Amino acid sequence: MFSRNAFKAFRQATQNASKRFSTQTNGPVKASTYNALMAASAATAIGSGASLYYLNKNAAHANMEADGLHPADHPFPQKTLFGTFDHASIRRGFLVFKEVCSACHSLDLVHWRNLVNVAYTEEEVRDMAAEYQYMDGPNDVGEMFERPGKLTDPIPRPYPNEEAARAANAGAYPPDLSLITKARHGGVDYIYSLLTGYCDPPAGVDIREGLNYNPYFPGGAIGMAQNIFDGVVEFDDGTPNTASQITKDVVTFLNWTAEPELDERKKIGVKALLMFSTLTLLALWIKRNRWQTIKTRKVAFNSPKNWEKK
Numbered sequence: 001m002f003s004r005n006a007f008k009a010f011r012q013a014t015q016n017a018s019k020r021f022s023t024q025t026n027g028p029v030k031a032s033t034y035n036a037l038m039a040a041s042a043a044t045a046i047g048s049g050a051s052l053y054y055l056n057k058n059a060a061h062a063n064m065e066a067d068g069l070h071p072a073d074h075p076f077p078q079k080t081l082f083g084t085f086d087h088a089s090i091r092r093g094f095l096v097f098k099e100v101c102s103a104c105h106s107l108d109l110v111h112w113r114n115l116v117n118v119a120y121t122e123e124e125v126r127d128m129a130a131e132y133q134y135m136d137g138p139n140d141v142g143e144m145f146e147r148p149g150k151l152t153d154p155i156p157r158p159y160p161n162e163e164a165a166r167a168a169n170a171g172a173y174p175p176d177l178s179l180i181t182k183a184r185h186g187g188v189d190y191i192y193s194l195l196t197g198y199c200d201p202p203a204g205v206d207i208r209e210g211l212n213y214n215p216y217f218p219g220g221a222i223g224m225a226q227n228i229f230d231g232v233v234e235f236d237d238g239t240p241n242t243a244s245q246i247t248k249d250v251v252t253f254l255n256w257t258a259e260p261e262l263d264e265r266k267k268i269g270v271k272a273l274l275m276f277s278t279l280t281l282l283a284l285w286i287k288r289n290r291w292q293t294i295k296t297r298k299v300a301f302n303s304p305k306n307w308e309k310k
């Protein structure tokens, strides 16, 4: 008895409430006006958030000189969601590293064998490694000896230690380049802008003897001089050897040394997306299947005879 009355009262109340909200026209705010106001305020909030983000991202900061100029966004294919490395570019980039950068920079995390089937054939890598002499030993009589490089040797270092590197570069230490694209804010874009960004210092900026002006380098004064110019490397595949092409290739190569797993990672990502989306659909289908006996059930209440009188 009680429950039936309660149900009736509840139904009445909800009906009244929905009537009030949907058809009331003489109240302070009409439903349609209310909706329009809500939409406008949501749009304003999203719009102002987006403008703040945009302004913050593109603003010139007072400490720009200390932070370095923000690098431009360059269309490297590996930067896009499903994009992979341009391996011809990695091949040319290694040549640039070998002929230019390796005079001062080490590449400790890369061994000759890592290049095989990435940018060079095994034969080519064996021949390149054999051009360098490595200290090995001791031999039968306990002496160290020099032998030509093998696939298992690391890429040779220009200096035996940091002190020697600093002494040869006016106190500045040329960092190891194996992970450099990950170790610098801006990644590949920063390295590209840095290598192509050398220019004369603006009026009023004094650069100490032995340093060079580069607006992309934090502080502006860098120990490394410009070393990429048009034609500084000859490519064996006929690619024009302009400074920008040479830089793009060496930056692609350095990105590969820092993230050699990138191609594989993206391939696995695509597979995982395909697999998990299929599994999601399957799970939804099974859920519908399992629940259908319950979802399609109708619960009806038939009052027993003489219910009211009890």
Ligand code: HEC
Residues within 6 Å of the ligand: 096, 097, 100, 101, 102, 103, 104, 105, 169, 172, 173, 174, 175, 177, 180, 184, 191, 195, 217, 221, 222, 223, 224, 225, 227, 228, 250
């Ligand atoms: C003549 C020696 C020399 C050569 C050749 C050279 N560098 Fe450098 N590089 C340096 C020195 C020295 C520094 C350290 C600069 C400093 O800290 O002021 C440096 C620093 C760097 C940095 C780090 C900048 C930073 O943000 O800290 C990168 C990246 C770099 N070099 C890339 C290259 C690449 C790529 C090449 C080849 C195209 C190259 N370098 C060739 C000497 C050299």
